[in-house]
Amino acid sequence: MGWWQVDADTLAGSRFTVSPLAEVTATLKTLERGTARHPGEGAWLAAHLPAYRARLAADPITALLLRVGYGGSWNADFLTPPPTRDPEPGFGTELARVRAASAADARADLEVSMGGSLPPALRRDDLAARAADILDWVWTVVVRPDWPRRRRIIEADIVARTDRLGRGGWAAALDDLRPGMRWLGASRLRINAYDYPPRDLGRARLSFVPVTPGRGWVAWDEARHYAVIYPCSGVLADGPRPAGADALARLLGVGRAGVLVRLDTPKSTSQLVALTGQGLGSVGRHLRILLDAHLVLRRRAGRSVLYYRSPTGEALIAAQTPR
Numbered sequence: 001m002g003w004w005q006v007d008a009d010t011l012a013g014s015r016f017t018v019s020p021l022a023e024v025t026a027t028l029k030t031l032e033r034g035t036a037r038h039p040g041e042g043a044w045l046a047a048h049l050p051a052y053r054a055r056l057a058a059d060p061i062t063a064l065l066l067r068v069g070y071g072g073s074w075n076a077d078f079l080t081p082p083p084t085r086d087p088e089p090g091f092g093t094e095l096a097r098v099r100a101a102s103a104a105d106a107r108a109d110l111e112v113s114m115g116g117s118l119p120p121a122l123r124r125d126d127l128a129a130r131a132a133d134i135l136d137w138v139w140t141v142v143v144r145p146d147w148p149r150r151r152r153i154i155e156a157d158i159v160a161r162t163d164r165l166g167r168g169g170w171a172a173a174l175d176d177l178r179p180g181m182r183w184l185g186a187s188r189l190r191i192n193a194y195d196y197p198p199r200d201l202g203r204a205r206l207s208f209v210p211v212t213p214g215r216g217w218v219a220w221d222e223a224r225h226y227a228v229i230y231p232c233s234g235v236l237a238d239g240p241r242p243a244g245a246d247a248l249a250r251l252l253g254v255g256r257a258g259v260l261v262r263l264d265t266p267k268s269t270s271q272l273v274a275l276t277g278q279g280l281g282s283v284g285r286h287l288r289i290l291l292d293a294h295l296v297l298r299r300r301a302g303r304s305v306l307y308y309r310s311p312t313g314e315a316l317i318a319a320q321t322p323r
Contacts (some may be wrong), residue, residue: 005188014206029213030214032071078096137205269284
């Protein structure tokens, strides 16, 4: 199996990070595979897949580049640089790192991904520019119009992971981060089930980067910055609106109904703010009213207060679902 030796200093300095480029790359990988993890992902995939395939049909060089760069068990490194240490780098700043890859490095990375010599069509000097152009297209057409919603889901996942970290330590926060990942003890983090040699992350920087599509990978660079990109928790991934949601909104109000619907699992106020896009004050007022109406209960978990639906709240939600 592939595992990393992570010393205490590296782990103490690690952080969860929002990366627009990682979100775009995960979206591009989903478009490449043409399969969705959940209904919400399937909706945008169905909406954008025809245009994506038409674009690649008109640009067979880029289509081949993506098949080679993402198609094997190893991503071409220049396509997936780890995010910077900025709290949230702009997409343009991150994209510039892909575009700046040298022709020699791009070809060498693709050969590693392919596991052999490149086909003649990819022995050219504009591979990094072509990769940056398709990433920019995915950002402009697919991700940017939907970025506020996606970012709320990403931020909610970070809040949940941070809360779990505070209550159970790194083992609790990382064990279900992505398939195959486990904290093994003795400063060892299993990354996947592949038979790769271990890597020593002593004095390296480590980032954990959530994305909303169901695609994950690991990345690193020569500056010894490592990153684990992982799909957001399924309970936070957006699916279709629940049946009866409109009727519930007419009964309770749109904002209050939005809070109640999202309390299918216990969540903190910060998570609800991130998921609903409402302000902290608005979410707090909705929770007080729902508590007074006995539709919601609360409990303390460490330093956090988690809210969840009461049996009466569950019955109200169930009543909106057509039988």
